[in-house]
Amino acid sequence: MATERELSDFLKSVEKRAFKRSVYHVRNEESALDIVQDSMMKLAEHYGDKPAEELPMLFQRILSNCTLDWFRRQKTRNALFSNMSDFESAGEDGDFDLLETLRVLDDSERTESAEDTTRRAQILREIEAQIQELPGRQREAFLMRYWEEMDVAETATAMGCSEGSVKTHCSRAVHALSKALKARGIHL
Known part of the structure; x- marks a missing residue:
């Protein structure tokens, strides 16, 4: 069973990557932030009592489902309100490293x-x-x-x-x- 601290640490460790992943999918930073926050809340509310080692898989599945739900809501909205935009603009935010795992060396080791x-x-x-x-x-x-x-x-x-x-x-x-x-x- 994950402790409150383990859950908190896990959520902190995935928030930036989850946000960037969501931005790639929905191409809108505000919507991506909503999706990530919703995913984190669902994990905490429904699965906070699960063992810490199960949290990554559960979170990835929840994030995928929340993203699909967002697309379904957009499709419904667009069908009802044909004059709404497609929400496809995604701004650039320098606060997040770009594809962190592609870095070959740590900044401190790189000359x-x-x-x-x-x-x-x-x-x-x-x-x-x-x-x-x-x-x-x-x-x-x-x-x-x-x-x-x-x-x-x-x-x-x-x-x-x-x-x-x-x-x-x-x-x-x-x-x-x-x-x-x-x-x-x-x-x-």
């Missing part, structure tokens, strides 16, 4: 020139832009596997699909990202 630092930032911005262009399920699988560092089985459970589907989505996402980046002269 880069200003040119290297600028190039790395440009590459990360390009990767982020290309991730946003991926189809929803590919983007979701890619982020869970390579950003959240979940294994195939955990990702399949969180996404509500088979392990084979996760592998297919990830393979297609990696191929599409690689092709798009190479077309822009970026070779990783």
Whole structure:
């Protein structure tokens, strides 16, 4: 059973990644924040008594479901109010590191020139832009596997699909990202 402190620590540890993942999906920071907050509240209310090791999987599933619920609500709203916007603008916020797991070395260990630092930032911005262009399920699988560092089985459970589907989505996402980046002269 997770203690209140363990639950709090877990939520703090996932909030930035969850927010960024939600922004990738809904392309609106305010909506993404609402989705993450709703997910965190549901985890605390309904699953706060679960063991701490179960929290990551539960949270990923809740976050996915809250995101799908958001899209369903948008579809309903758009059908009822055809003059509403599509809520597809996503601003840039410098408070969050871009794809933290793609960093090769910790900042304290890195001795880069200003040119290297600028190039790395440009590459990360390009990767982020290309991730946003991926189809929803590919983007979701890619982020869970390579950003959240979940294994195939955990990702399949969180996404509500088979392990084979996760592998297919990830393979297609990696191929599409690689092709798009190479077309822009970026070779990783």
